[in-house]
Amino acid sequence: MDPILELSGLSKVYPGGLKALDDVDLTIRKGEIFALLGPNGAGKTTLIGAVCGIVRPTSGTIRAFGHDMASDWRQARSRIGLVPQELATDMFEPVRRAVSYSRGLFGLAPDPARIEEILRSLSLWDKRDERIMALSGGMKRRVLIAKALAHEPDLLFLDEPTAGVDVELRKGMWAIIDEMRGRGVTIILTTHYIEEAEMMADRVGIINRGKLLMVDEKDAMMARLGRTEAHITLAKPLASLPPEIAHFPVELEAGGTSLCYRGGDGTGKGKAEVAALTKALIVSGIDYTGIDTRESSLEDIFVSLLGEGEGAA
Numbered sequence: 001m002d003p004i005l006e007l008s009g010l011s012k013v014y015p016g017g018l019k020a021l022d023d024v025d026l027t028i029r030k031g032e033i034f035a036l037l038g039p040n041g042a043g044k045t046t047l048i049g050a051v052c053g054i055v056r057p058t059s060g061t062i063r064a065f066g067h068d069m070a071s072d073w074r075q076a077r078s079r080i081g082l083v084p085q086e087l088a089t090d091m092f093e094p095v096r097r098a099v100s101y102s103r104g105l106f107g108l109a110p111d112p113a114r115i116e117e118i119l120r121s122l123s124l125w126d127k128r129d130e131r132i133m134a135l136s137g138g139m140k141r142r143v144l145i146a147k148a149l150a151h152e153p154d155l156l157f158l159d160e161p162t163a164g165v166d167v168e169l170r171k172g173m174w175a176i177i178d179e180m181r182g183r184g185v186t187i188i189l190t191t192h193y194i195e196e197a198e199m200m201a202d203r204v205g206i207i208n209r210g211k212l213l214m215v216d217e218k219d220a221m222m223a224r225l226g227r228t229e230a231h232i233t234l235a236k237p238l239a240s241l242p243p244e245i246a247h248f249p250v251e252l253e254a255g256g257t258s259l260c261y262r263g264g265d266g267t268g269k270g271k272a273e274v275a276a277l278t279k280a281l282i283v284s285g286i287d288y289t290g291i292d293t294r295e296s297s298l299e300d301i302f303v304s305l306l307g308e309g310e311g312a313a
Protein backbone atom coordinates (compact mmCIF):
# COMPACT_ATOMS: atom_id res chain seq x y z
CA MET A 1 0.00 0.00 0.00
CA ASP A 2 1.19 3.46 -0.94
CA PRO A 3 -0.35 6.03 1.44
CA ILE A 4 -1.02 9.45 -0.03
CA LEU A 5 -2.89 10.89 2.95
CA GLU A 6 -2.73 9.90 6.60
CA LEU A 7 -5.03 11.33 9.25
CA SER A 8 -4.22 10.40 12.79
CA GLY A 9 -6.30 11.21 15.87
CA LEU A 10 -7.90 14.09 13.97
CA SER A 11 -10.42 16.08 16.00
CA LYS A 12 -12.18 19.35 15.45
CA VAL A 13 -14.19 21.15 18.10
CA TYR A 14 -15.87 24.30 16.78
CA PRO A 15 -16.18 27.36 18.99
CA GLY A 16 -19.32 26.67 20.99
CA GLY A 17 -18.18 23.13 21.72
CA LEU A 18 -19.55 21.09 18.81
CA LYS A 19 -17.26 18.14 18.09
CA ALA A 20 -17.40 17.87 14.30
CA LEU A 21 -14.51 15.37 14.08
CA ASP A 22 -13.82 12.92 16.84
CA ASP A 23 -10.44 11.16 16.82
CA VAL A 24 -10.45 10.17 13.15
CA ASP A 25 -7.75 7.82 11.84
CA LEU A 26 -7.74 7.28 8.10
CA THR A 27 -5.19 6.30 5.47
CA ILE A 28 -5.87 6.94 1.80
CA ARG A 29 -4.04 4.88 -0.81
CA LYS A 30 -2.58 6.22 -4.00
CA GLY A 31 -4.94 5.88 -6.95
CA GLU A 32 -8.07 4.82 -5.10
CA ILE A 33 -11.55 6.28 -5.10
CA PHE A 34 -12.64 6.63 -1.51
CA ALA A 35 -16.24 7.51 -0.70
CA LEU A 36 -16.98 9.17 2.60
CA LEU A 37 -20.61 8.51 3.41
CA GLY A 38 -22.57 10.19 6.13
CA PRO A 39 -25.79 12.04 6.89
CA ASN A 40 -26.10 15.84 7.10
CA GLY A 41 -23.78 17.31 9.69
CA ALA A 42 -21.69 14.13 10.03
CA GLY A 43 -18.40 16.00 9.61
CA LYS A 44 -17.56 15.30 5.96
CA THR A 45 -17.00 18.90 4.90
CA THR A 46 -15.04 19.57 8.09
CA LEU A 47 -12.73 16.66 7.29
CA ILE A 48 -12.12 17.95 3.77
CA GLY A 49 -11.62 21.48 5.11
CA ALA A 50 -9.00 20.24 7.58
CA VAL A 51 -6.97 18.56 4.82
CA CYS A 52 -7.32 21.54 2.48
CA GLY A 53 -6.20 24.06 5.10
CA ILE A 54 -9.63 25.73 5.44
CA VAL A 55 -10.42 24.34 8.90
CA ARG A 56 -7.79 24.28 11.67
CA PRO A 57 -7.88 20.93 13.50
CA THR A 58 -8.15 21.02 17.30
CA SER A 59 -5.84 18.03 17.62
CA GLY A 60 -4.31 15.23 15.60
CA THR A 61 -2.05 15.17 12.56
CA ILE A 62 -2.51 15.22 8.80
CA ARG A 63 0.24 13.98 6.51
CA ALA A 64 -0.21 14.41 2.77
CA PHE A 65 2.39 13.10 0.32
CA GLY A 66 4.61 12.54 3.36
CA HIS A 67 4.43 16.19 4.47
CA ASP A 68 3.03 17.25 7.81
CA MET A 69 0.25 19.69 6.93
CA ALA A 70 0.69 21.70 10.14
CA SER A 71 4.34 22.61 9.51
CA ASP A 72 4.93 21.93 5.83
CA TRP A 73 1.59 22.47 4.07
CA ARG A 74 2.88 24.42 1.06
CA GLN A 75 4.54 21.37 -0.53
CA ALA A 76 1.42 19.25 -0.28
CA ARG A 77 -1.25 21.90 -0.80
CA SER A 78 -0.36 22.46 -4.44
CA ARG A 79 -0.94 18.77 -5.15
CA ILE A 80 -4.44 18.77 -3.64
CA GLY A 81 -7.54 19.86 -5.54
CA LEU A 82 -10.91 20.68 -4.06
CA VAL A 83 -14.27 20.79 -5.77
CA PRO A 84 -16.46 22.50 -3.16
CA GLN A 85 -20.22 22.16 -2.94
CA GLU A 86 -20.85 25.63 -4.24
CA LEU A 87 -19.22 28.25 -6.37
CA ALA A 88 -18.27 31.16 -4.16
CA THR A 89 -16.52 33.57 -6.51
CA ASP A 90 -15.84 34.25 -10.15
CA MET A 91 -19.49 34.61 -11.18
CA PHE A 92 -18.72 37.53 -13.48
CA GLU A 93 -15.67 35.89 -15.04
CA PRO A 94 -15.72 34.06 -18.35
CA VAL A 95 -15.19 30.31 -17.96
CA ARG A 96 -11.75 30.01 -19.54
CA ARG A 97 -10.28 32.95 -17.64
CA ALA A 98 -11.58 31.68 -14.30
CA VAL A 99 -10.11 28.23 -14.91
CA SER A 100 -6.73 29.64 -16.06
CA TYR A 101 -6.67 31.85 -12.98
CA SER A 102 -7.11 28.83 -10.71
CA ARG A 103 -3.99 27.33 -12.26
CA GLY A 104 -2.05 30.54 -11.69
CA LEU A 105 -3.09 30.61 -8.02
CA PHE A 106 -0.91 27.56 -7.48
CA GLY A 107 2.08 29.19 -9.12
CA LEU A 108 1.98 27.11 -12.28
CA ALA A 109 2.92 28.64 -15.64
CA PRO A 110 -0.02 29.30 -17.99
CA ASP A 111 -0.79 26.34 -20.21
CA PRO A 112 -3.59 27.19 -22.67
CA ALA A 113 -3.41 23.75 -24.29
CA ARG A 114 -3.96 22.02 -20.95
CA ILE A 115 -6.85 24.37 -20.09
CA GLU A 116 -8.42 23.64 -23.48
CA GLU A 117 -8.06 19.91 -22.87
CA ILE A 118 -9.76 20.21 -19.46
CA LEU A 119 -12.60 22.35 -20.82
CA ARG A 120 -13.15 19.99 -23.73
CA SER A 121 -13.19 16.91 -21.47
CA LEU A 122 -15.91 18.57 -19.39
CA SER A 123 -17.89 19.70 -22.48
CA LEU A 124 -17.30 23.33 -21.55
CA TRP A 125 -15.19 24.40 -24.52
CA ASP A 126 -18.17 25.90 -26.34
CA LYS A 127 -18.92 27.95 -23.23
CA ARG A 128 -15.37 29.16 -22.69
CA ASP A 129 -16.18 32.82 -23.24
CA GLU A 130 -19.49 32.84 -21.34
CA ARG A 131 -19.70 34.39 -17.92
CA ILE A 132 -20.10 31.71 -15.27
CA MET A 133 -23.29 33.34 -13.96
CA ALA A 134 -24.95 32.72 -17.33
CA LEU A 135 -24.43 28.95 -17.18
CA SER A 136 -26.87 26.32 -15.98
CA GLY A 137 -26.39 24.75 -12.54
CA GLY A 138 -24.88 21.61 -14.03
CA MET A 139 -22.40 23.58 -16.11
CA LYS A 140 -21.40 25.64 -13.06
CA ARG A 141 -20.59 22.41 -11.29
CA ARG A 142 -18.42 21.34 -14.19
CA VAL A 143 -16.62 24.71 -13.99
CA LEU A 144 -15.84 23.90 -10.35
CA ILE A 145 -14.29 20.62 -11.46
CA ALA A 146 -12.33 22.37 -14.24
CA LYS A 147 -10.99 24.87 -11.72
CA ALA A 148 -9.89 22.07 -9.40
CA LEU A 149 -8.21 20.19 -12.26
CA ALA A 150 -6.45 23.26 -13.63
CA HIS A 151 -3.46 22.86 -11.34
CA GLU A 152 -3.22 19.12 -12.04
CA PRO A 153 -3.75 17.78 -8.53
CA ASP A 154 -2.73 14.25 -7.54
CA LEU A 155 -5.35 14.14 -4.81
CA LEU A 156 -8.81 15.49 -5.51
CA PHE A 157 -11.62 16.12 -3.06
CA LEU A 158 -15.13 16.19 -4.46
CA ASP A 159 -17.61 17.46 -1.90
CA GLU A 160 -21.05 16.20 -2.91
CA PRO A 161 -20.23 16.31 -6.63
CA THR A 162 -23.70 15.36 -7.74
CA ALA A 163 -25.95 16.87 -5.07
CA GLY A 164 -29.08 18.23 -6.69
CA VAL A 165 -28.10 17.39 -10.27
CA ASP A 166 -30.28 15.38 -12.60
CA VAL A 167 -29.72 11.72 -13.37
CA GLU A 168 -28.21 12.42 -16.79
CA LEU A 169 -25.63 14.82 -15.42
CA ARG A 170 -24.89 12.53 -12.50
CA LYS A 171 -23.93 9.81 -14.94
CA GLY A 172 -21.77 12.33 -16.79
CA MET A 173 -20.02 13.20 -13.52
CA TRP A 174 -19.34 9.55 -12.82
CA ALA A 175 -17.75 9.21 -16.25
CA ILE A 176 -15.54 12.23 -15.54
CA ILE A 177 -14.51 10.83 -12.16
CA ASP A 178 -13.72 7.50 -13.79
CA GLU A 179 -11.58 9.23 -16.37
CA MET A 180 -9.66 11.05 -13.63
CA ARG A 181 -9.05 7.76 -11.89
CA GLY A 182 -7.68 6.47 -15.19
CA ARG A 183 -5.15 9.29 -15.13
CA GLY A 184 -3.97 8.15 -11.69
CA VAL A 185 -5.67 10.85 -9.62
CA THR A 186 -6.59 9.74 -6.10
CA ILE A 187 -10.16 10.78 -5.35
CA ILE A 188 -12.02 11.29 -2.10
CA LEU A 189 -15.68 12.04 -2.59
CA THR A 190 -18.36 12.77 -0.08
CA THR A 191 -21.90 11.86 -0.86
CA HIS A 192 -25.37 11.27 0.49
CA TYR A 193 -26.11 9.07 -2.47
CA ILE A 194 -25.30 5.53 -1.49
CA GLU A 195 -25.78 4.50 -5.10
CA GLU A 196 -22.90 6.79 -6.01
CA ALA A 197 -20.57 5.10 -3.54
CA GLU A 198 -21.78 1.71 -4.71
CA MET A 199 -21.03 2.63 -8.34
CA MET A 200 -17.74 4.45 -7.96
CA ALA A 201 -15.79 3.65 -4.85
CA ASP A 202 -13.02 1.18 -4.18
CA ARG A 203 -13.34 1.78 -0.46
CA VAL A 204 -16.03 3.30 1.67
CA GLY A 205 -15.85 5.10 5.00
CA ILE A 206 -18.97 5.70 7.05
CA ILE A 207 -18.95 8.76 9.27
CA ASN A 208 -21.57 9.92 11.76
CA ARG A 209 -21.36 12.62 14.42
CA GLY A 210 -17.68 13.11 13.70
CA LYS A 211 -16.76 9.46 14.25
CA LEU A 212 -15.52 7.21 11.50
CA LEU A 213 -17.64 4.15 12.22
CA MET A 214 -16.22 1.86 9.57
CA VAL A 215 -13.73 1.83 6.70
CA ASP A 216 -13.51 -1.09 4.32
CA GLU A 217 -13.24 -2.24 0.72
CA LYS A 218 -16.69 -1.70 -0.73
CA ASP A 219 -17.02 -5.30 -1.90
CA ALA A 220 -15.78 -6.68 1.43
CA MET A 221 -18.18 -4.44 3.32
CA MET A 222 -21.09 -5.66 1.24
CA ALA A 223 -19.98 -9.27 1.56
CA ARG A 224 -19.52 -8.98 5.32
CA LEU A 225 -22.67 -7.05 6.12
CA GLY A 226 -24.88 -7.80 3.14
CA ARG A 227 -27.80 -10.16 3.47
CA THR A 228 -30.37 -11.88 1.30
CA GLU A 229 -33.98 -11.51 2.32
CA ALA A 230 -36.71 -13.66 0.78
CA HIS A 231 -40.41 -13.72 1.47
CA ILE A 232 -42.15 -16.90 0.36
CA THR A 233 -45.94 -16.70 0.20
CA LEU A 234 -47.40 -20.02 1.26
CA ALA A 235 -50.40 -21.64 -0.44
CA LYS A 236 -51.77 -22.62 2.97
CA PRO A 237 -50.89 -20.96 6.29
CA LEU A 238 -48.67 -22.89 8.71
CA ALA A 239 -49.19 -22.96 12.46
CA SER A 240 -45.54 -23.70 13.21
CA LEU A 241 -42.22 -24.13 11.44
CA PRO A 242 -41.94 -27.67 10.03
CA PRO A 243 -38.82 -29.52 11.26
CA GLU A 244 -37.70 -30.21 7.63
CA ILE A 245 -36.85 -26.54 7.13
CA ALA A 246 -35.98 -25.58 10.69
CA HIS A 247 -32.24 -25.62 9.93
CA PHE A 248 -32.67 -22.69 7.49
CA PRO A 249 -32.59 -19.13 8.91
CA VAL A 250 -36.35 -18.74 8.46
CA GLU A 251 -39.35 -17.63 10.45
CA LEU A 252 -43.06 -17.51 9.85
CA GLU A 253 -44.62 -14.11 9.36
CA ALA A 254 -47.97 -12.54 8.51
CA GLY A 255 -49.90 -15.01 10.63
CA GLY A 256 -48.16 -18.03 9.11
CA THR A 257 -49.09 -17.13 5.54
CA SER A 258 -45.53 -16.27 4.59
CA LEU A 259 -42.05 -17.57 5.31
CA CYS A 260 -39.24 -15.10 5.72
CA TYR A 261 -35.63 -16.07 5.01
CA ARG A 262 -32.79 -13.79 6.16
CA GLY A 263 -29.30 -15.06 5.55
CA GLY A 264 -26.40 -15.24 3.15
CA ASP A 265 -23.49 -12.88 3.07
CA GLY A 266 -23.98 -10.48 0.18
CA THR A 267 -21.98 -12.70 -2.21
CA GLY A 268 -24.90 -14.65 -3.67
CA LYS A 269 -24.72 -17.43 -1.06
CA GLY A 270 -28.17 -16.39 0.15
CA LYS A 271 -29.76 -16.91 -3.25
CA ALA A 272 -28.41 -20.46 -3.42
CA GLU A 273 -29.75 -21.14 0.05
CA VAL A 274 -33.19 -19.79 -0.91
CA ALA A 275 -33.15 -22.19 -3.87
CA ALA A 276 -32.32 -25.08 -1.51
CA LEU A 277 -35.10 -23.93 0.82
CA THR A 278 -37.70 -23.98 -1.96
CA LYS A 279 -36.66 -27.53 -2.87
CA ALA A 280 -36.99 -28.56 0.78
CA LEU A 281 -40.48 -27.04 0.83
CA ILE A 282 -41.54 -29.04 -2.20
CA VAL A 283 -40.09 -32.28 -0.79
CA SER A 284 -41.99 -31.61 2.44
CA GLY A 285 -45.24 -31.07 0.52
CA ILE A 286 -45.47 -27.39 1.43
CA ASP A 287 -46.79 -25.45 -1.54
CA TYR A 288 -46.08 -21.79 -2.19
CA THR A 289 -47.47 -19.20 -4.59
CA GLY A 290 -44.73 -16.60 -4.81
CA ILE A 291 -41.16 -15.68 -3.85
CA ASP A 292 -39.81 -12.19 -3.42
CA THR A 293 -36.00 -12.13 -3.04
CA ARG A 294 -33.86 -9.10 -2.36
CA GLU A 295 -30.11 -8.56 -1.82
CA SER A 296 -29.37 -5.89 0.73
CA SER A 297 -27.67 -2.84 -0.65
CA LEU A 298 -24.98 -0.59 0.71
CA GLU A 299 -27.88 1.61 1.76
CA ASP A 300 -29.30 -1.07 4.06
CA ILE A 301 -25.84 -1.53 5.57
CA PHE A 302 -25.47 2.20 6.02
CA VAL A 303 -28.87 2.62 7.66
CA SER A 304 -28.33 -0.29 10.04
CA LEU A 305 -24.86 0.98 11.02
CA LEU A 306 -26.21 4.45 11.74
CA GLY A 307 -29.02 2.85 13.73
CA GLU A 308 -26.46 1.05 15.90
CA GLY A 309 -24.58 4.36 16.34
CA GLU A 310 -27.77 6.04 17.55
CA GLY A 311 -28.31 3.24 20.04
CA ALA A 312 -24.80 3.57 21.39
CA ALA A 313 -25.01 7.32 21.77
Ligand SMILES: Nc1ncnc2c1ncn2[C@@H]1O[C@H](COP(=O)(O)OP(=O)(O)OP(=O)(O)O)[C@@H](O)[C@H]1O
Binds near residue numbers: 016018038039041044
Ligand atom coordinates in the same frame (compact mmCIF):
# COMPACT_ATOMS: atom_id res chain seq x y z
N1 LIG B 1 -17.87 27.03 11.24
C1 LIG B 1 -18.60 26.26 12.04
N2 LIG B 1 -18.88 26.64 13.31
C2 LIG B 1 -19.61 25.85 14.15
N3 LIG B 1 -20.11 24.65 13.79
C3 LIG B 1 -19.86 24.21 12.54
C4 LIG B 1 -19.10 24.99 11.59
N4 LIG B 1 -19.02 24.29 10.43
C5 LIG B 1 -19.70 23.15 10.63
N5 LIG B 1 -20.21 23.09 11.88
C6 LIG B 1 -20.96 21.98 12.48
O1 LIG B 1 -20.15 20.83 12.47
C7 LIG B 1 -20.92 19.66 12.16
C8 LIG B 1 -20.32 18.98 10.95
O2 LIG B 1 -20.58 19.81 9.81
P1 LIG B 1 -20.05 19.42 8.35
O3 LIG B 1 -20.38 20.54 7.45
O4 LIG B 1 -18.63 18.99 8.45
O5 LIG B 1 -20.97 18.15 8.03
P2 LIG B 1 -21.23 17.40 6.64
O6 LIG B 1 -21.10 15.94 6.94
O7 LIG B 1 -20.37 17.95 5.58
O8 LIG B 1 -22.75 17.78 6.39
P3 LIG B 1 -23.55 17.99 4.98
O9 LIG B 1 -23.75 16.62 4.43
O10 LIG B 1 -24.82 18.59 5.47
O11 LIG B 1 -22.74 18.89 4.12
C9 LIG B 1 -22.35 20.14 11.96
O12 LIG B 1 -23.06 19.94 13.14
C10 LIG B 1 -22.19 21.63 11.65
O13 LIG B 1 -23.33 22.34 12.08
